[in-house]
Amino acid sequence: MLHIAAESLKKGIFMETKTAFITIAGRTNAGKSSLLNALIGEKIAIISDKTQTTRTRITGLLNVEGTQLVFMDTPGLHKAKNKLSEYMLNSVKESASGVDVVLFVFDCTRRMGEQEKAMISNLINAKTPVVLVLNKIDLLDDKALLAKKLSDLCAEFDFDAVIPVSVIENDGVDLVLEQVLKYAAPSPHYFPDDKLTDRSETYLAAEMVREKLLMLLKDEVPHGIAVEIEKFAERDNKDILDVHVVIYCEKSSHKGIVIGKNGAMLKKIATMARRDLEDFFRIQVNLQCFVKVREDWRNRDGIIRSLGLGE
Numbered sequence: 001m002l003h004i005a006a007e008s009l010k011k012g013i014f015m016e017t018k019t020a021f022i023t024i025a026g027r028t029n030a031g032k033s034s035l036l037n038a039l040i041g042e043k044i045a046i047i048s049d050k051t052q053t054t055r056t057r058i059t060g061l062l063n064v065e066g067t068q069l070v071f072m073d074t075p076g077l078h079k080a081k082n083k084l085s086e087y088m089l090n091s092v093k094e095s096a097s098g099v100d101v102v103l104f105v106f107d108c109t110r111r112m113g114e115q116e117k118a119m120i121s122n123l124i125n126a127k128t129p130v131v132l133v134l135n136k137i138d139l140l141d142d143k144a145l146l147a148k149k150l151s152d153l154c155a156e157f158d159f160d161a162v163i164p165v166s167v168i169e170n171d172g173v174d175l176v177l178e179q180v181l182k183y184a185a186p187s188p189h190y191f192p193d194d195k196l197t198d199r200s201e202t203y204l205a206a207e208m209v210r211e212k213l214l215m216l217l218k219d220e221v222p223h224g225i226a227v228e229i230e231k232f233a234e235r236d237n238k239d240i241l242d243v244h245v246v247i248y249c250e251k252s253s254h255k256g257i258v259i260g261k262n263g264a265m266l267k268k269i270a271t272m273a274r275r276d277l278e279d280f281f282r283i284q285v286n287l288q289c290f291v292k293v294r295e296d297w298r299n300r301d302g303i304i305r306s307l308g309l310g311e
């Protein structure tokens, strides 16, 4: 009997499991998705130097010694200019309510805006613990300035903790992980322990293509783009994954830009995306991209919903 109990303990049957729900919020471009990827050790959320990269909540999962950490990366705070923006900002609000802690990511090279301040105040008033993650410290040469920013923000808000980090240099990410483990409470795990994200393979594939469009296109063009997967299927002999995507632009003038002279831009986008897809799915990929126009789709509810970007 004693022997069986010892064996069970070894297998973790009696081990108490814990869970923590963590929302990652902050202004657009602060480095939230970069932080999510660094925390879970896999690139599941796309990143770009453009604003409004993340459009919907994406969950990243990490298990640390019996504790399941459920990280929710959210769209960045920005001024809403269309219906899509309104959906994005709603999803931030919804994602930040009722969680165990909010990691508020702030780009320390900027001044904190009113929208960020309002969100932090609302969270603290609602008794949600807020941890300020002061990101991009690699860009600040003057460390005295960092100390001043830190003390000013701490005087203004009652943060649970403040952690200066550079996600890009993987500096301080371990401290963020250490901090979030403090909010874990005994609970069953809500997701299978081997799962990385709540998002489907087709969602991740479409995002990988959109990331390349954000990377290679300028001005308003990438913001008005949506990517939809039309086909995602392994061939019978399982050696090739066929991925067909439709790239929607909101103006016909943008379609020409996406395709480029003699198709050069589209070819570049497709080549970069295919490489990423092959790395992620570990299979040879045949990627076909089609470009279509959907006028002003960011203001059209039906299209926003059909693309999975609405409520």
Ligand SMILES: Nc1nc2c(ncn2[C@@H]2O[C@H](COP(=O)(O)OP(=O)(O)OP(=O)(O)O)[C@@H](O)[C@H]2O)c(=O)[nH]1
Pocket (backbone or CB within 6 Å): 027, 028, 029, 030, 031, 032, 033, 034, 035, 046, 047, 048, 049, 050, 051, 052, 053, 054, 055, 074, 075, 076, 077, 135, 136, 137, 138, 139, 165, 166, 167, 168, 169
């Ligand atoms: N220098 C520096 N750049 C960083 C750091 N972390 C992220 N970045 C860059 O900041 C830009 C924005 O990063 P994202 O992770 O996409 O930012 P985000 O907050 O998710 O942005 P949205 O999805 O638009 O809200 C990218 O160019 C990143 O490479 C950092 O620690 N230092």
Ligand SMILES: [Mg+2]
Pocket (backbone or CB within 6 Å): 032, 033, 034, 045, 046, 047, 053, 054, 074, 075, 076
């Ligand atoms: Mg993001």
